[in-house]
Amino acid sequence: MKKGYSDLSDGKIPKRTQKTFREWNKILDKFDIKEKGHTLAAKHLREKYNLSDWRSQVIAIKYEQMDNKKILICVDRDGTLIYDNKYYLGRTNNWRSKIKILKTVVKGLKKINKKLPEAKIYMITNQSGVAVKEFTLLTKKRAGEVCKAVIRRIKEKGARIDGYILCPHVSPKYAKESKLKFNKRFVCNCTCIKPSPGMVLEALKKEGFRKKDTNIYVIGDRKSDVETAHNISGTGILVPFKNESDEDMKLMRHKKNKSYRDKTYIAEDFLDASDFLFRREKQIC
Numbered sequence: 032m033k034k035g036y037s038d039l040s041d042g043k044i045p046k047r048t049q050k051t052f053r054e055w056n057k058i059l060d061k062f063d064i065k066e067k068g069h070t071l072a073a074k075h076l077r078e079k080y081n082l083s084d085w086r087s088q089v090i091a092i093k094y095e096q097m098d099n100k101k102i103l104i105c106v107d108r109d110g111t112l113i114y115d116n117k118y119y120l121g122r123t124n125n126w127r128s129k130i131k132i133l134k135t136v137v138k139g140l141k142k143i144n145k146k147l148p149e150a151k152i153y154m155i156t157n158q159s160g161v162a163v164k165e166f167t168l169l170t171k172k173r174a175g176e177v178c179k180a181v182i183r184r185i186k187e188k189g190a191r192i193d194g195y196i197l198c199p200h201v202s203p204k205y206a207k208e209s210k211l212k213f214n215k216r217f218v219c220n221c222t223c224i225k226p227s228p229g230m231v232l233e234a235l236k237k238e239g240f241r242k243k244d245t246n247i248y249v250i251g252d253r254k255s256d257v258e259t260a261h262n263i264s265g266t267g268i269l270v271p272f273k274n275e276s277d278e279d280m281k282l283m284r285h286k287k288n289k290s291y292r293d294k295t296y297i298a299e300d301f302l303d304a305s306d307f308l309f310r311r312e313k314q315i316c
C-alpha cells in the first residue's frame with residue numbers, strides 16, 4: 032500500500048493535524064474551494080498550514096467526499112424542551128414561573144454544542160393556543176416571548192439554541208372538530224403544522240442552508256415530530272414525554288420496515304437523543 036494511504040481510511044488526519052475534517056472543511060470553505068478547485072486548495076493547505084503534500088491532498092479530496100454537509104437540528108418545545116402542562120403557556124400573566132426545563136435537556140444541548148459546534152439548533156413549535164378566541168392574552172407576540180424566554184433560560188444554564196420558529200395556526204379540520212372557538216385569521220391549511228415540514232424549511236432558509244446539503248434532524252415527543260423529519264428526508268428522534276400516553280411509541284416500535292427504522296430513533300431522554308445524533312454524524316464523517 033502506498034505510504035500514507037491509511038491516512039484517508041483510518042482517520043489519522045484529525046489526530047495528526049489536531050483538526051477534524053469538518054474543521055478543515057471550514058477552512059477550505061473560507062478559501063472558496065468550490066470556486067478554486069482542489070489542486071489550489073491543497074496548495075493553500077501546504078503553504079499556509081505547513082502540511083505535507085499527501086495530507087493536503089487527502090484533506091481536499093475528503094472535502095469533496097463529505098460533500099460538506101451542514102447540520103440542522105429542529106427541536107420541539109412543549110414536552111421536549113420544557114414540561115408540557117397542557118396549559119397553553121402564555122395565556123395567563125404568570126407564565127414565566129411555569130416554564131420548567133426538562134431533565135437532561137441542558138446536558139444534551141451542551142454536548143451537541145461542544146461536539147458538533149457547527150450544527151444549528153432551532154426550536155420549532157405549533158402554538159394553536161394563539162388561535163383560540165378565549166385566550167386573549169396569548170397573542171402571537173406573547174407566544175414568541177415564551178419561546179425567547181425558554182431559549183434565554185437554557186442559555187443561562189450554558190447551552191445554545193440558535194433561534195425559534197413558531198406557527199400560530201390551526202387547520203380548518205381541527206377547528207371544526209374542537210370544542211374551542213378560534214379566530215378566523217389563524218385558521219388555515221398552512222405548511223407549518225407538523226408533520227408538514229414548513230418550519231424546518233424556514234429554519235433552512237434562515238441559515239442559508241440548502242436542503243440537499245444538510246443533514247436534518249427533528250427531536251420531539253410526538254409521532255408528528257418524527258414524521259416532520261421524514262417528510263423532509265431527515266431523521267426523526269422521539270423523546271417520549273413521561274406524562275404522555277405511550278401510544279406513539281408503541282406504534283413506532285412496531286414498524287417493521289427497515290427504511291422507517293433507519294430514519295427513526297426512540298430515545299430514553301434528551302441526552303440519549305443527542306448521543307444518538309452524535310453517533311450518526313460520526314458515522315457519516
Ligand SMILES: [Mg+2]
Pocket residue numbers: 107108109110111115251252253
Ligand atoms: Mg411536544
Ligand SMILES: [Zn+2]
Pocket residue numbers: 198199200221222223224
Ligand atoms: Zn402556520
